[in-house]
Amino acid sequence: MTGARHARAAGAFVHEGLFYHDREGLLAGTVPFITDGLAAGEPVLVAMPGANLRLVRDAVGPTDAVRWADMSEAGRNPGRIIPWVLQAFIDQHAGRRARIIGEPIWAGRSDTEYPACAQHEALINMAFAGREATILCPYDVARLDADVLADAYATHPILVDDAGRRPSAHYAPADVVARYNKPLASPTEPVxxxxxxxxxxxxxxxxxxxxxxxxxxxxxxxxxxxxxxxxxxxxxxxxxxxxxxxxxxxxxxxxxxxxxxxxxxxxxxxxxxxxxxxxxxxxxxxxxxxxxxxxxxxxxxxxxxxxxxxxxxx
Incomplete structure (x- = not known):
């Protein structure tokens, strides 16, 4: 995993998918992202599910310069993440480039939740186009299904993994939004x-x-x-x-x-x-x-x- 530099051009929104295989890969991809942001004077938000949040927080060490949020609570509803987590943080720091780690998809997500998660990742690109922000989204390659990873390739214009940082050849967020806009399964319970x-x-x-x-x-x-x-x-x-x-x-x-x-x-x-x-x-x-x-x-x-x-x- 590389500690690749991330674009900070004025008005350029950056949305990256970070693909990690283990604890070491997660830390190699996230800790430099955080410390680079702090060195650049950027406000930093880290929103990840509890275990990963604690792992990254311990690796970064004590600091009041990073805001930490447990995504399993703040993003329990995927539809809440853009307005109430990401947009709220970016708007709070208007005029400054915000740097965010957001992990909305993890192995514990249910099949009922997942379509809203995939649409969330696709809609980030539309929601923040032209905004001063860099968002890095970690994906656990060892534990997530191949279909989930394929969606991640389609929803992130930039991919980061052991091979480095590169554009996604499969980027097509509108296709993901449309694919999961399908009739909802009929309930099996009494209605x-x-x-x-x-x-x-x-x-x-x-x-x-x-x-x-x-x-x-x-x-x-x-x-x-x-x-x-x-x-x-x-x-x-x-x-x-x-x-x-x-x-x-x-x-x-x-x-x-x-x-x-x-x-x-x-x-x-x-x-x-x-x-x-x-x-x-x-x-x-x-x-x-x-x-x-x-x-x-x-x-x-x-x-x-x-x-x-x-x-x-x-």
Whole structure:
């Protein structure tokens, strides 16, 4: 693994995939990245799942100049990472080049979560085009599937591994976004459904409250879920033909709420960026991403399904 230098041209956004095989390879790729950033006076954020975060933090040593975040918490919902982790840090240091390590995909991610993870990595390129930032995304070659690594080649314009640093010959982020925008698998669990329109929006909150209480959600999480579902149901009424269908079911880990309507999320970054400072528009889906443990979306010109997951007490 090389400690390759990373582009810092003004206005040049850099997004790199770091492919490591073991602990030594991870440290060889991340520690120089951090120390180079500190030497250049750049603000540095390291967001990795707990074990890797501790490993890198111990190798860097005591410093108040690096912000550390456990990605298994901050990025538990992949749709939360761009607005509430990456964009928040970059915006906080406007006028300076930010340097970030973000590891959103690790061996413990579930098959249900992974499509949102892959889309996240693809959308980073669109979200931060022209921004003063360098983002390095580590991938554990020894533990991740070949399909995951192939997606990483497609979502990162620059690859870093034992052979050095080079452009990706397979870079095609839009293809990844499209590939994972597919119909969501039908639940195998019993489903409760509610059709709503403008005169019955109040029933949505009661419907969610009943199901949330039944699985033991505490008051705060139940309120979060009610806000998320109501945001989407209100959008259906206002922008998607005036009606929609809410379906709810319970899995072993989550209470799942799904909104279906006739709307179309034409912008792939919908819900993936924090709203503009003027507060006009764009808040609904980003609020949903912030409040839920996972959000899956399938959208076409003929309709949209948004599936929201909230963990319940086992």
């Amino acid at each position: 409760s459904a509610l059709v709503y329109e403008v005169d019955t929006l109040s029933a949505v909150r009661r419907f969610v409250a009943g199901h949330g209480a039944a699985v033991g959600l505490d008051e705060d999480r139940l309120a979060d879920l009610q806000i998320a579902v109501t945001e989407l149901a209100t959008n259906s009424v206002a922008h998607a033909g005036g009606t929609g269908v809410l379906r709810v079911w319970r899995t072993a880990e989550h209470l799942v709420c799904e909104i279906r309507d006739d709307g179309w999320l034409a912008d792939p970054l919908a819900g993936r960026l924090t709203p503009a400072a003027n507060g006009i528009g764009g808040r609904g889906l980003v609020i949903v991403q912030a409040l839920c443990d996972l959000v899956r979306v399938h959208t076409t010109a003929t309709g949209t399904t948004v599936r929201m997951y909230v963990r319940h007490p086992a």
